[in-house]
Amino acid sequence: EIPSPCLVRCLTPRAFEGPVRAMAAFAPPAAFSEPERKVLLCVLDALWADLGEEGARQLAAAHRRRDASEEELVAYARRPASACGDVIGALEVKVGSSPAGDIAELHALLRALASRAGCLALTGRRGPIYRLQTPAIEGILKSWMSSPVGKFREIGKAFKLLVGVVAMGAQPGQEGVNWRAIGYEAPDVVALRAAAQSPGSLDLAACRVPSLEAAPQRTLAGAGGAAPPDELVCDCVIVGSGPGGAVVAAELAEAGFRVALLEYGRWESADERECSELHAFRHMYQEAGNFF
Structure with missing residues (x-):
């Protein structure tokens, strides 16, 4: 069962493993429009939400560790996806590496969710989606992820992958904002x-x-x-x-x-x-x- 109000938050490092492929050419970052950015931020914040003070204290008490203070764990639990660094910049770089057809599909999805008619067709609610309350967006995400329609499950999976990039990623040469809280230390590249x-x-x-x-x-x-x-x-x-x-x-x-x-x-x-x-x-x- 997916907990609420945070659908994918965890306290263990997520391993992004996959087959190896040399990327001879790499596309420039994908640029999102302002409405598309609003859609991304509201959906990712529903997936990786601020747990609130009481929820954050409960999480910190349940996961006490010597290498992270209670306040660090509380800050982690109160930090939504939109507060995890340069969110849009990281997503534009990540999405920019996709095939052109996939990028076009993602833009079409974001534009639809930013419109009244498109949001109604995809969610059953009048849009834009970023005007809905977080609990409503959580319900939409849950319905997508458990939908018998494969395309809806793909949409939910895409947003889950993107929130992982934001919440567990890091800028080159820097530590991720959530790394200490989950007990992950940046590798010593020189060593x-x-x-x-x-x-x-x-x-x-x-x-x-x-x-x-x-x-x-x-x-x-x-x-x-x-x-x-x-x-x-x-x-x-x-x-x-x-x-x-x-x-x-x-x-x-x-x-x-x-x-x-x-x-x-x-x-x-x-x-x-x-x-x-x-x-x-x-x-x-x-x-x-x-x-x-």
């Missing part, structure tokens, strides 16, 4: 790069395959330029380097097995990694992590 090991031989190498039909090219990423053999012999093949596949591949390799790990994307060296969400979305996620 991570210093500790990283680059492939040095065919025992640990990356081979590029331009397509599923083509044979592997005789090129290696970061392995001294040695050409791979025409035939690779291994004990097991792991498909996908997500949180499951990566762990399984590492455990098997440490146990002495010869492991081939197949991934949809390119090899990214430690020097290329910024350890920031925006960089990861752009370069290490299929469709830049967009699913609407």
